[in-house]
Amino acid sequence: MPEKIKLVLLSFACCNPKFASSDKQYLERIKEAGVKTGLEFQIDIVHATEVMMAPDHFPWMRDALPLFMKYGSAIAAKRSVSLSATVELRSNGGSSRKA
Secondary structure, X not given: OOOOEEEEEEEOOOOOHHHHHHHHHHHHHHHHHHHHHOOOEEEEEEEHHHHXXXXXXXXXXXXXXXXXXXXXXXXXXXXXXXXXXXXXXXXXXXXXXXX
């Protein structure tokens, strides 16, 4: 069984509840991409408040944290979701599938 691809969704819904619908859309698009490509994802949701309270646990967020502290949830991704991913699968000869 192939290993799941690990994704982290940084959620700003803790700061602005309107972003919860965007989180839901992101999750739906990621699941759709998984179905179309045959890939499995392990999706962890991390809230901005968690990052602010324990930044050392989220080193991938270190560069964005100063922007968040200055601009708040304005640094969140665009609310409309359009996810299109091309996944290159080296294990099967380098063919790619688009979702």
